[in-house]
Amino acid sequence: MRYALVDCDNCYVSCERVFNPSLEGKAVVVLSNNDGCVVARSAEAKALGVPEGLPFFQLAERFPDHEIHALSSNYTLYGDMSRRVMNILRQHVPEVFVYSIDEAFLMLEESPYAPTDFKAWGEALAAKVRKWTGMPVSIGIGPTKTLAKLASKFAKRYPAYHKCCVIVTETQREKALALFPIGDVWGIGRRHAARLTAKGIRTALDFTRLPGEQVRRSMSVTGLRTWLELHGHDCITLDNLPRKQTICTSRSFPVMLTSREALSTPVAAFAARCAAKLRRQQSMAQVVTVFASTNPFREDLDQLSLSSSVSLAAPAQSDPEIVRAAIEALDQCIKISQRRLEDSYIEYQNEPQGMGLKPGDLRWKRAGVIVSAIVPEWELQTSFLDIPPVLKQKLQAMSAVADKINAKMGDETIQVASALREADPETGKALTFRNSILHSRRSPFYTTDIRDIIEVL
Numbered sequence: 001m002r003y004a005l006v007d008c009d010n011c012y013v014s015c016e017r018v019f020n021p022s023l024e025g026k027a028v029v030v031l032s033n034n035d036g037c038v039v040a041r042s043a044e045a046k047a048l049g050v051p052e053g054l055p056f057f058q059l060a061e062r063f064p065d066h067e068i069h070a071l072s073s074n075y076t077l078y079g080d081m082s083r084r085v086m087n088i089l090r091q092h093v094p095e096v097f098v099y100s101i102d103e104a105f106l107m108l109e110e111s112p113y114a115p116t117d118f119k120a121w122g123e124a125l126a127a128k129v130r131k132w133t134g135m136p137v138s139i140g141i142g143p144t145k146t147l148a149k150l151a152s153k154f155a156k157r158y159p160a161y162h163k164c165c166v167i168v169t170e171t172q173r174e175k176a177l178a179l180f181p182i183g184d185v186w187g188i189g190r191r192h193a194a195r196l197t198a199k200g201i202r203t204a205l206d207f208t209r210l211p212g213e214q215v216r217r218s219m220s221v222t223g224l225r226t227w228l229e230l231h232g233h234d235c236i237t238l239d240n241l242p243r244k245q246t247i248c249t250s251r252s253f254p255v256m257l258t259s260r261e262a263l264s265t266p267v268a269a270f271a272a273r274c275a276a277k278l279r280r281q282q283s284m285a286q287v288v289t290v291f292a293s294t295n296p297f298r299e300d301l302d303q304l305s306l307s308s309s310v311s312l313a314a315p316a317q318s319d320p321e322i323v324r325a326a327i328e329a330l331d332q333c334i335k336i337s338q339r340r341l342e343d344s345y346i347e348y349q350n351e352p353q354g355m356g357l358k359p360g361d362l363r364w365k366r367a368g369v370i371v372s373a374i375v376p377e378w379e380l381q382t383s384f385l386d387i388p389p390v391l392k393q394k395l396q397a398m399s400a401v402a403d404k405i406n407a408k409m410g411d412e413t414i415q416v417a418s419a420l421r422e423a424d425p426e427t428g429k430a431l432t433f434r435n436s437i438l439h440s441r442r443s444p445f446y447t448t449d450i451r452d453i454i455e456v457l
Contacts, residue, residue, distance in 0.1 A: 001234055002108040002141060002168075004122065005148040006089060006129075008082070009136040009156055011102035012040035015081045016071055018134035019446045019454065027068045031056050034252045035072055035441060072442035080447045084133050092125060105145060122164030142167040145236050146229035149186045150176060150204070173232060177205035187226035192219055204230055247285070249273040250368020256295060257364045260334050263292065264327060269419035270369040271326035275319045278371060279403060284315035284380060285371035288322060290329035295365035304340065304362055308332035313386035315375055318395035319402070319416050321387075326369050327418065337362055 008014060012030040017023045027048055030040035038054045048066055050059070059068060082101045090096050095107040108118070122139040129137050140151025147167050154176065155165040167176050183193035185204050195218075201207050207215075208230050216224040228235045249270040257263050267290055278285055291307035310325040310332075375381075382389065402414040444452035 002118065002143060003145050003148040003234075004093075004106040004108055004118075005140045005145070005152045006085075006104050006106060006125075007138050007140075007152045007156060008085060008102035009138055010040065010042055011082070011135075012073070012078055013042040014135050015074075015078050016443055018081065019443065023069060027066060029059070029068060029070050030073055031070055031441065033073060033439075034254060035070075035439070036252055038070075039073065070441055072439040074439075074442050074445070076445050076448055077443065081133065081135060084447075085129055085135055085137065088129050088132055089125075105148070108141070118168070119164055119166045122166065123162050126163035137163065139164045140167070141165070142173075143232050144229040144234045146186050146226060147173065147176075147232065150180055150230075153180070153184065170232075174205060177208060177230060178203055180204040182207055185226065185230070187222065187229075192223065245374055246370055246372045247274050247277045247374070248368055248370045249277075250291075250366065252366045253364070258362070260330070263334075263364055263367060264330060265419060267292075267326055267330050267367055267369060268323050268416060270367070271323040272319045272416050272419050274369050274371045275317055275322040275399065276403060278317040278322075278374070279399060282377050283374045284317045284377050285322070286312050286315040286373040286375070287371065288312070288325035288329055289370040289372065290326050290333055290367070291370070292330070292333055292364050292367040294362055298363075298365075301363055304337055306333045306336055308336065311373075314383040314392075315373070315380055316392075317377060318392070318399040320395050320399075321392075322371065323416050323418060330367075 013023075013028045016028065016030070023042075025044065026042070027044040027050070028042040029038045029045050029050060031037065032039045035056050037056060038050060038052055038059070041050050041052065045068060048063060048068070050063065050068065054062065056070060059070060078101060086096060086098055086104055089104055089106060093106045093108060097105040097107070099105055118141050122141055126137050126139050129135055138152050138156035140148045140153070140155055141164070142148040142151050151165040151167045155161045155163055158165075167173050180203060182188060182196050182201055182203055183190070185193075185207070188196070188207075196207065201210070208227065210227070212224060212227060215227045219226075225235050251266065251270070253266070271288065274285075274288075287309055289307055289309040291305070293305035294301060294303050296303060308329045310329045312321065312325055316322060316325075386392065387395075406413050446452055446454060
């Protein structure tokens with residue numbers, strides 16, 4: 001058995017460069033929603049020392065002598081470009097497992113190529129993806145998924161590999177492990193990496209030299225699987241690939257919101273997004289958490305940060321169930337905020353920033369929804385306290401149909417009514433999720449909106 005891990009290099013930045021070649025060779029960063037902070041960097045930006053998560057307003061202050069191109073995130077474009085890359089991969093192997101927006105595992109057990117040809121095969125595939133889509137990819141090939149992912153890191157890091165690194169022989173495996181830091185190994189979390197480093201385990205090779213029983217005791221069966229994979233034993237199945245244990249959708253608002261009604265609309269939209277992500281990874285969640293906070297940079301305003309959780313009777317993945325729970329959690333947050341302000345009402349009125357305000361007039365700047373207690377949809381444990389099974393099936397089927405329509409006709413063609421935003425003054429239609437946030441530096445939707453297709457004159 002052989003696996004290939006295909007990884008899109010600097011995915012978000014590469015998508016932008018496909019349609020704006022003038023960005024090639026320049027320092028480029030992609031910002032989070034509402035242009036808050038850096039979430040993706042080009043190799044040139046990384047070389048300058050631009051850290052991930054840097055607030056956008058600090059970019060010019062920290063790097064005054066460098067020209068850095070900052071772009072708003074365009075997830076619609078990135079998702080469509082990812083789809084095009086994955087479609088090319090499916091033409092070459094019988095089975096493709098899409099692991100994330102920029103990564104996919106290819107199963108090569110039925111490949112017609114001999115093992116000695118995998119290097120040339122990988123280089124040719126990487127060249128084809130670049131030619132057909134403009135996206136640069138790095139390919140790692142190995143006998144296990146962990147070694148394939150490790151090999152892809154080498155293919156990305158060293159140009160001499162020509163975008164494909166193969167780890168097949170025992171000599172190749174040991175050399176690669178000796179050069180690979182323990183903290184970069186797939187499946188080794190930060191806490192385990194810190195503990196291992198403190199004990200002198202600095203490379204993947206050092207880790208493989210530990211006794212297997214010791215690894216199991218200190219890192220459970222998950223760590224043992226990683227240890228076995230690094231030894232060349234294929235033991236991580238597709239079902240055991242790391243699955244998101246929590247899913248979060250959150251945003252900062254362009255303007256501060258002061259009422260429960262204004263806050264409930266984005267919260268409902270966030271909840272619907274989380275539900276769609278659950279269905280995409282064939283999962284269900286039993287706990288829905290809503291959090292909201294004021295603007296920490298406005299010291300002249302009262303500050304508050306709250307969260308509240310609602311446990312469902314049984315795991316769910318449909319829009320109505322997740323949204324209903326999120327609104328219930330939001331109402332709990334609002335009640336808590338009002339109670340806290342009322343408890344200190346007299347003192348609050350005596351403060352300069354509180355003059356003229358009433359309890360509950362907090363100005364919310366950010367909110368989000370987190371779904372947790374996630375289980376595979378085929379492991380659903382029903383409860384007599386939950387909604388009737390027939391109704392639950394109908395809600396799931398309705399959400400699945402909405403997903404298909406939105407995939408074909410565009411995001412939010414169909415959405416829950418509670419997530420509808422105010423009307424766009426130009427079209428008269430409700431603003432969509434992607435257009436209701438700050439995106440002054442966003443590129444056009446080159447591949448999904450006919451109005452943004454590039455014209456060649």
